[in-house]
Amino acid sequence: MEFDLDKIVREIRSFEGITRKNPIGSILEEFNTEMISSPDIEATFGEDAAVISHGDDLLLIAADGIWERLMNADPRWAGYCAVLVNIHDIAAMGGKPVGMVDVLSFNSKKTCTLVIEGMRDAVKKFDVPILGGHLHPDTPYNILDIAILGIAKKGCVILSNSAEAGDVIIMACDLEGRVHPSSNLNWDSTTLRDKDVLKEQINAMRVLGEAHLVHAGKDISNPGLLGTIGMMIEVSGKGAIVDMRRIPKPEGVDMIQWLKMYPGMGFVVAAEERHTSKVIEVFEDHYLSAAEIGVVEEGTIFSITDGEKTVKLFDFSQDRITGIKG
């Protein structure tokens, strides 16, 4: 397999799934995050979920919306995905999802019904209920925002900002699936899987967190694989190199398309090299394909390689994805 590394760099650097994350850092500055002073609050912005200490447990809370274009293209799938991305925000932290609340704004009853059907499909698949919310039945737009509560054991949460130089980068995802008919940037494995398998997949990061096998991790979201790794190392204040040859990919899907896809059930972690085989084994035990695909490095450079040539994808001393420094 040959890779046009320069083309990959051009495509990824201009990929909207990544560039639309750029305003986050400067907007957070407006938030005055130093106001967050409670000692119970263990993690906030830059993480997939905020972490609050509570007795022997950690409470996790996250919120996520979906792109309007997905809502317009396929409201039912949009409703499904809104639930899915929230469950992943908790799963990625090593947490157990407990329940969700939603704010649904709509102007079309038909769209509303389809969105709710999609949410219900996902609630049934993943067994995480919608517990309440708010309804705007009279808006000029159709929007669904969801927030989720999760629980993790104290000391067992997986953060994004704690990757260390020398860590291996391991990617895990479910390669059994399809390009979703409504979006060529959505890899859909979950609608084709049984509940029992999904429960195991969602559990994988929790097992890794409780066994203290990884330093950092995230779910692979709209910025795609390289965008997600980029966010993890940017917030960790590190660099990385990823070997294109090692990236697990469904057959028949173009590599650049794959790199831009939301894989539906995918995670990246940074772990000490000595834990590599154990981490991969945990993922595989949880019905996920996993492989070591790169290394975290000191510095600010995120490069990709094909084994012969290495090219710079981002230099976080000049470039930014979110601009959040952990």
Place this chain on the structure above:
Amino acid sequence: MEFDLDKIVREIRSFEGITRKNPIGSILEEFNTEMISSPDIEATFGEDAAVISHGDDLLLIAADGIWERLMNADPRWAGYCAVLVNIHDIAAMGGKPVGMVDVLSFNSKKTCTLVIEGMRDAVKKFDVPILGGHLHPDTPYNILDIAILGIAKKGCVILSNSAEAGDVIIMACDLEGRVHPSSNLNWDSTTLRDKDVLKEQINAMRVLGEAHLVHAGKDISNPGLLGTIGMMIEVSGKGAIVDMRRIPKPEGVDMIQWLKMYPGMGFVVAAEERHTSKVIEVFEDHYLSAAEIGVVEEGTIFSITDGEKTVKLFDFSQDRITGIKG
């Protein structure tokens, strides 16, 4: 003071703050709420916040958005109110607000900055942090949705659906304030109050809940005083009568306008008659004006009276506000 009860009935029955709640019940039917099967889940739809049992505590989670017209009229005040209504969702349940997450979608950087300024104003006033969220920097609309996590003591939560026939209805609110310059339906007391007073006001329902002094309660939200009482008794499967002469009201504000206002810091509770003076005392100790304004009754009729004449406002055997039955 004389009241044109028929005019009040006409105005309240056609008030958009109430009528826009109508679709909720039928939409909830689409949600298949029977899927919520976990024994840890103590309350869901129809409550200001969902309630989940966790150890010796209850976790509360709620989500709320704001009317688009408020966002267009005054983005900074909209950002402030989005935080305020979420804090009230937790306070109304007798909970302590812990932190929030937001989904912010915008098309104008200027609007975004103003919204965040408003959120920050409220975060500073109420000392409840924004802990994370999601950003859509490229939408055709400006929207802010917020979700909040709260904690309450087990057995001390105040639900909406548990008002009992014979209970007195007590209203509490902060009459020291102003009609907000950006919305004649927003009574603003909180921006004029010190943090210490706000903390006490937010605490009032928690004190009532922990002392088991009330059967049910809600914060007075966009449906206004009568709309909020209506939602409480509708979901409780009861009727009520409210005496217009007893309703605390800021001087110089028209009664019909007042009945449609979001009072910014207002609650209604249903309590056993023997607790009336104690409940009023608790509210007043927390810088809120409080008065007994009505009685919960068996049946489905919600009436208003001026002491001489009594007229029907809603009959929940035919009418609905949310249509949710507790």
